[in-house]
Amino acid sequence: MSLSMVDIAYEILSSAKKPQVFAELWKNVCKKMNFVEASEATKMSQFFTNLSLDNRFTQINNTWDIRSRHKFEEVVIDTIPIDIEEDEDEASLLDGDKNYDETIEEEEV
Numbered sequence: 446m447s448l449s450m451v452d453i454a455y456e457i458l459s460s461a462k463k464p465q466v467f468a469e470l471w472k473n474v475c476k477k478m479n480f481v482e483a484s485e486a487t488k489m490s491q492f493f494t495n496l497s498l499d500n501r502f503t504q505i506n507n508t509w510d511i512r513s514r515h516k517f518e519e520v521v522i523d524t525i526p527i528d529i530e531e532d533e534d535e536a537s538l539l540d541g542d543k544n545y546d547e548t549i550e551e552e553e554v
Contacts, residue, residue, distance in 0.1 A: 458509065
């Protein structure tokens with residue numbers, strides 16, 4: 446059975462014992478998987494997506510590392526202080542100024 450790119454990244458980071466920037470990690474994965482340069486560019490975005498979605502990894506200070514090496518506070522982002530600006534139309538709908546059906550009827554007239 447062949448290993449996936451993220452499995453190889455996990456092996457690389459485990460043996461390196463330290464975080465790596467994405468470019469360095471990608472270069473090492475390509476070397477291990479024997480990618481030819483032409484296929485590297487097409488696979489890089491898929492690798493980044495898979496790396497981002499895999500719970501074994503975390504990104505801290507523009508480096509990638511294995512999540513288990515870090516404390517919870519280092520890897521979890523507190524979203525409470527994030528202020529989300531709403532679109533005025535969406536805000537008025539949410540505030541109850543108009544309901545969705547009334548808005549559609551007005552646009553059709």
